[in-house]
Amino acid sequence: MEQQHKGNAWALLPFAIFILLFIGSGILTGDFYKMPVLVVLFVSILVALVMNRKTNFQTKIDQLSEGGGHPNIILMVVIFLLAGAFAKVAEGVGAVDSTVNMGLSFLPGNLIIVGLFIIGCFISISMGTSVGTVVALAPIGLGIAEQTDIHVALAMGTIISGAMFGDNLSVISDTTIASVRTQGAEMKDKFKANFFIVLPAAVITAIIFYVMTADASGAIQEAKSFNFIKVLPYLAVLVFAIAGVNVIYVLFGGILFAGAVGLILNEIALMDFVTLISDGFASMLNLSIMVILLGGLVELIKQNGGIEFLLRSISKRINSDRGGELGIAALVSTVNLSTANNTISIITTGPLAKQISERFNISPRRSASVLDIFGSTIQGLLPYGAQMLAVAGVASISPVAIVPYCFYPMLIGISGLLAIAFRFPRFTILNEKK
Template sequence: MKNERKKGSLYALLPLAVFLLLFVGSGIITGDFYKMPVLVAFIISTAVALLSNRKESMNKKMDVFCKGAGNSDIISMCIIFLLAGAFGTVTKTIGGVDSIVNLSLSILPANLVVVGLFLIGCFISLSMGTSVGTIAAIAPIGIGVAEATGIPVALVLGAVVGGAMFGDNLSMISDTTIAAVRTQGCELKDKFKVNFSIVLPAAIITVILIAVKTSSYNVELNEVYTYELIKIVPYLVVLIGALLGINVFVLLSGGTIFASLVGIYTGSFDLFGAIESINVGMSGMFELSMISITIGGLVELIKLNGGIDFILYFISGRIKSKKGAEIGIAALASIVDLCTANNTIAIVMAGPLAKNISDEFKIDPRRSASILDIFSACWQGIIPYGAQLLTAAGLVAISPVEIIPYLYYPGLMGIFGILAILFGVPKLKSSNTSENIA
């Protein structure tokens, strides 16, 4: 099979090189890796792809681009992004995040408060599907704890970032999870089960490390924390519904409506306030949706020009086993995330190629989706120029590099991801759920 594969064209990968040059180059020059808008960089790269193939007419190339951009998986993914944005904004607006944080702080023993911040981060990010939003919500509390107890603020923020990355990697409404399952063709609940079994040991060890590291500090919580249990219920409904296998479109739509009714019932907003929150949430996903659509078209152009064939020929010539192919997918996700500093975009970019590799070497889509998500999240939670560390460090005016030694969970997540590949765990039964999640 390997000998029959087309060699493809290295030149066809020029658009990706242009993207990296624009995005990474501008970051190095300006010191701000978000100075160059990602969508603009991809549009320019698409123009390069359109102009670099002189064998095909422009009409043919535009048809190919539109076919890729309008792929059913891409459009479905964009709709899920919009619904997830609506749900996340509505639940946050009604005070769901504050209730989760305050409930957790109310029941936690004072001497385990930093461990508690990690666990709170795990639950909030699992519920909200956003690591940056979780960090923004919890980090100010962590900073206050550090000031009151003398625990190094970098250690506390490391725990917060770790918890945020736990849910970012696993949440049913996380951009990364949605992108991983859509590009690999598996069920949300199946990917969650495989992914969870790999990273659970990392979370347990993180709890132990944080507890040991903070055991010598005297911690007291004198504040009374108020919360409303009803505002936490929408998160539980979506989480349980996803695990039960409810259609994701139905689940997110129903969850948004339910959260809106809770908000109206509790007086958080009226009907039009709920509609406004839904609109704000969806609007926040417009750029990501357009990026996904553009990448879908760009990948199809690269495929037309022989770029995908070249990568597969190059990789297949060096991969001798399924395990090697999984390492290749992990490396692919890692490299793209290190270059883009955005784990969602890394998965959207690497996903189609990872799917081709997994099909070639008969890798279960649940594993390929988990590997993509784990390794992109691992590096995203460590790189000092990523939004996660920049957000955490910016709240207390320290260098993101100071937090890195305390990023126990992201590092352990990567380690256990490697161990899962090397030892072939978890062992998966053959599955017929290779259909799309819709």
């Protein structure tokens, strides 16, 4: 039987320490990724364990284990591992290069930046990773800028915009998985709700890029080599996921399909396929451990009364479902500013967002969409975020110079606020029956 606790502000101390250590080390060192997140998490957990002396230590250890081992957490870890394996296998068989080159081969000169944005959208929604997208496209964006009169910061901002499209929408993105699992929503329902909110932002972004570069001179002259068969695994994953097939089946199928394509085309050997799967798992280990530890930390904070305190504090300022959605948006945005990682932000604030949504009758797909939209908004505009640092490093320019050209992250934040204000789209409003 779960213990009931009164709200306790001090119970939030471990979370405050987590935020302060992470952002404080970034300010002091100038590198927001200098301090390992797992070390910060362990420090926060130790603080949580020594609090609340009325509860014996073994009970607190049990609470930590129960939080980290919650079925939703374990399922999330399994999905993360499979998503990592699919991404590595697809990359290993040349699917990323073929997808990029296929798009660039058909782009007319006056649509080069619009096309780069669309390619970024497709790759990111297929790969499920914004970082992977910017790593793949940043050298191409730099080449475009060098062969045309397009400003390099604009080209990099275009890549960030396309990358954040898929980071927010892709059914295999870790942020989508985290938002869906923490809110108890169906993947296809969240995708549909999220898509209708951000579609206007994507269209307006494309229009802005066209207007800014319609008179740009120069173009990519060399035809790009690609193999359409290598693009098929991405297309298959996207189609079946949108169709509502269980994400576990989708990812298993995607891994096997991508592997089969590589084997048939002699791009990889059987043991290479196995190694790529292992590498994909390994790429997600830190995130998986982090998810488990965060689940345990949140449970300790909850048992000590921290969650209830936040709920009561927020509830005092919320008297409607609109207020609840704005509260969720503010929570994930604030944490994202501090951690520079939208996945961590969603995982951290997800349990609280779930309780807010239940209290104010906000549908799971709606709360999952709000979490993901505003997490992506902040992440896509952070000069110290991984995506911005990656493209800035390739282009050898300041990440601050790129921010003004990141139109899509700006516009999805505006779209999210308008969706909350005007209750759009209407089909997401009613709470689903469990």
